[in-house]
Amino acid sequence: MFDKDYKVTGIYATYWKDLCKRQIRKDENPEDYKKDNFKIFNTYMDCYKTAIALGIRYGRLGTLNDPDNKDEAGMLTGIMNKNHDKLVYLYQVAMLLEKERTLSEEERIENAFQLEEFDDEGNEIPENVARIKENLQLFEKYFFGGLEILHEEFVERCTTEDDYLERIHSFTKDYLEEIQSLEEVDE
Numbered sequence: 536m537f538d539k540d541y542k543v544t545g546i547y548a549t550y551w552k553d554l555c556k557r558q559i560r561k562d563e564n565p566e567d568y569k570k571d572n573f574k575i576f577n578t579y580m581d582c583y584k585t586a587i588a589l590g591i592r593y594g595r596l597g598t599l600n601d602p603d604n605k606d607e608a609g610m611l612t613g614i615m616n617k618n619h620d621k622l623v624y625l626y627q628v629a630m631l632l633e634k635e636r637t638l639s640e641e642e643r644i645e646n647a648f649q650l651e652e653f654d655d656e657g658n659e660i661p662e663n664v665a666r667i668k669e670n671l672q673l674f675e676k677y678f679f680g681g682l683e684i685l686h687e688e689f690v691e692r693c694t695t696e697d698d699y700l701e702r703i704h705s706f707t708k709d710y711l712e713e714i715q716s717l718e719e720v721d722e
Contacts, residue, residue: 536650536667537622541583542609546601547679550686551608554582575689575699579610580618584625586681587674591629597679623650629674636673646670 543551555576576582590596615622630647638646645666652664688706693699 536626536652536671537615537619538612539615540609540612541615542607544607545604546599546606547597547682548606548608549604550682550690551579551582552606553690554682554685555579575685575703579608580614582682582685583610583678584618584621586685587625587629587678588681589684590677590679590681591625591632593680593684594634595680595684596635596673596676597683598676599679599683626670626674629677630670633673 554574555578556574576585627647631643633643649663650667652660652667654660689699689702693702
């Protein structure tokens, strides 16, 4: 889990690229690059983790489909490995909180913490492999849902640097107020 290249195709690849900075090309004017490349995330991994967290928090699953879009985006194994523990944590949170399937609390706990695909002798455990595959598909839908939220907030609503700054301020302020209201309920 989270130990190989990760690739997305279609509309979600486009959304992911829309949110992340790209490298400057050697033949590119730095001023043009800065003007055309104002994005809220420096890396795909930053966007990936944030989108997953937002998808989980708001229970939003990506459902868009654009068969004509052949765009591609992804991350290499090394980046996935470097962030393995954080990704497993997000996966566990998603499995514990998910309400898309009618699972018991015990089943959600099993999904979150039973992560072994192989037994002690190195043999594949088919039922675990199938469950993890299904869970990762749901996890990816949370990523896609979070991408939709971020794209709506920071691409569709923003055309200037000032727009981005205002949306970032407004988005984080709204989120902070939401968290504070939840804390007040707990008290």
